[in-house]
Amino acid sequence: MIQVRELSKFYGKKAVVEKVNVNIHRGKITSFIGPNGAGKSTLLSMVSRLIDADTGEVLVDDHLVNKMKSNEFSKRVSILKQSNFMNVRLTIRELVSFGRFPYSRGRLNSEDLRIIEQAMEYMGLMEMQHEYMDELSGGQRQRAFIAMVIAQDTDYILLDEPLNNLDMKHSVQIMKILRRLVDDLGKTVVIVLHDINFASVYSDRIVALKDGRVVKDGPTNEIINSDALKEIYDMDIPIKQMNNCRICVYFNS
Amino acid sequence: MRNSTKLIILSVFAAVFCALYLFQGLNGSFDYALPRRGIKVIAMALTGVAIAYSTVIFQTITHNRILTPSIMGLDSLYLLLQTVVIFFLGSNHITIVNKHVNFILSVSTMVVFALILYRFLFKRGGQPIYFLLLVGIIVGTFFGSISTFLQVLIDPNEFMRVQDKMFASFNNVSGELVWWALGIVILTFIIGWKSFNDLDVLTLGRDTAINLGVSYDRVVKLMLVLSAILISVSTALVGPITFFGLIVANLSYQFFKTYKHSILIAGASIMSIIALVGGQWVVERLFTFSTTLSVIINFVGGVYFIYLLLKESRSS
Numbered sequence: 001m002i003q004v005r006e007l008s009k010f011y012g013k014k015a016v017v018e019k020v021n022v023n024i025h026r027g028k029i030t031s032f033i034g035p036n037g038a039g040k041s042t043l044l045s046m047v048s049r050l051i052d053a054d055t056g057e058v059l060v061d062d063h064l065v066n067k068m069k070s071n072e073f074s075k076r077v078s079i080l081k082q083s084n085f086m087n088v089r090l091t092i093r094e095l096v097s098f099g100r101f102p103y104s105r106g107r108l109n110s111e112d113l114r115i116i117e118q119a120m121e122y123m124g125l126m127e128m129q130h131e132y133m134d135e136l137s138g139g140q141r142q143r144a145f146i147a148m149v150i151a152q153d154t155d156y157i158l159l160d161e162p163l164n165n166l167d168m169k170h171s172v173q174i175m176k177i178l179r180r181l182v183d184d185l186g187k188t189v190v191i192v193l194h195d196i197n198f199a200s201v202y203s204d205r206i207v208a209l210k211d212g213r214v215v216k217d218g219p220t221n222e223i224i225n226s227d228a229l230k231e232i233y234d235m236d237i238p239i240k241q242m243n244n245c246r247i248c249v250y251f252n253s
Numbered sequence: 254m255r256n257s258t259k260l261i262i263l264s265v266f267a268a269v270f271c272a273l274y275l276f277q278g279l280n281g282s283f284d285y286a287l288p289r290r291g292i293k294v295i296a297m298a299l300t301g302v303a304i305a306y307s308t309v310i311f312q313t314i315t316h317n318r319i320l321t322p323s324i325m326g327l328d329s330l331y332l333l334l335q336t337v338v339i340f341f342l343g344s345n346h347i348t349i350v351n352k353h354v355n356f357i358l359s360v361s362t363m364v365v366f367a368l369i370l371y372r373f374l375f376k377r378g379g380q381p382i383y384f385l386l387l388v389g390i391i392v393g394t395f396f397g398s399i400s401t402f403l404q405v406l407i408d409p410n411e412f413m414r415v416q417d418k419m420f421a422s423f424n425n426v427s428g429e430l431v432w433w434a435l436g437i438v439i440l441t442f443i444i445g446w447k448s449f450n451d452l453d454v455l456t457l458g459r460d461t462a463i464n465l466g467v468s469y470d471r472v473v474k475l476m477l478v479l480s481a482i483l484i485s486v487s488t489a490l491v492g493p494i495t496f497f498g499l500i501v502a503n504l505s506y507q508f509f510k511t512y513k514h515s516i517l518i519a520g521a522s523i524m525s526i527i528a529l530v531g532g533q534w535v536v537e538r539l540f541t542f543s544t545t546l547s548v549i550i551n552f553v554g555g556v557y558f559i560y561l562l563l564k565e566s567r568s569s
Contacts, residue, residue, distance in 0.1 A: 152464075
């Protein structure tokens, strides 16, 4: 379990995240939702120590994050940001191999190679493993980065808007893969989402943020109802039940 | 072609140029000319390696391939130091005449300056690198302006001595200093070696590097200090020549097409040995000293720099 305690981040005097308390449960997909500027990405970045929190603490499996060695941490928690900048041409295989860095420090053994192959197999990248990253489509790139995170083999996987710039087909593909990671491999996935319907259909729990505070936190079916959504987004959103999915019809509300 | 093969081929070229420089036209003067030429070859190799090494690691930690460590203002500080000493103490003062004193003074001033800059900046946190670069540019310009001001006022004869220091020259490197510099450069390799793998990950950007368990701040700090030390040593040894690093680092990226820093740094180092020793051989034996190596380097480097700028602007 990841426990977030009284976590705050200030830019100047403005609090972007203010005294947030959240528990992230093992073996579930937890979605962070909320309007722009609610502090979702900042919260995720603080949990994954990409930025330092001003106050508060984060515990991963009862260990304080800032007391952990960064190498130890990277074997437990991985983070994938929305834009991934690279200064060098890499093939898919080379990128996925970087996922083993916390274990191998750059010297891959046979076990590492096996896991790298497995991760690429899992993401359906075996045929194009020698293609260069900058020649791939958005969906393929995203899959390559997720393969890297799978190769990193952490219990917790945090993703910051992984569906950005992806079309419907690829978005569904990515979400199905994340679902399988949780159901088949027992991983814990935390994901920042903008499309509330993806959150509704795929996640087990939803944490809703607004103005840097948690306004709702609970199982998906408790959050996806018109009253709760009104509080989060200030919109009247009717909800329709279709094929066991609760769909928020927000387009003309 | 595999990268190890490329490295071997380059090494052969470097060895050929070194041999040419050492033995061509020696006329049996083994006792007099050979040791002198030997010192020069070592000095050139050392400078080349120091500049190549520091430029590659500096470009990796700044995520930028058209910067050189000279942006931190160390070259300007070196020139300011020399100008100030000559201006106030005269060109016959021990700190100018005695090369050992000058070397130790220059290196220690530059390293202390770099350390103060980092200490001051890293305490504040936030976005250290880009802020550091900005401060470096401003401080460097400030140093440059003071130097120019003093050079305008200085006695013309003394100015000739300042001018000597303004351009890199391999023609009168002192033998003993080379051993000092060699020791320091080897030390930086021993310290930096373990972090080469971390540098490989740093090419993926800060966030990915942290995700993969690299202690980002520690590695960046270590590499900045190492590149400051290397630049200080090479500048104190032969003069300001950091522009050169831009050429060899980028040639190395293009030639090896890898992210592995052990290969990139080795490649850039060997290329700079080829360029410096080969270039000096051309200057001395073919042009018979009618021009200087640093002029050629700045000319070729300038052309290459413009090419890089055009290429970068087209790709983005």
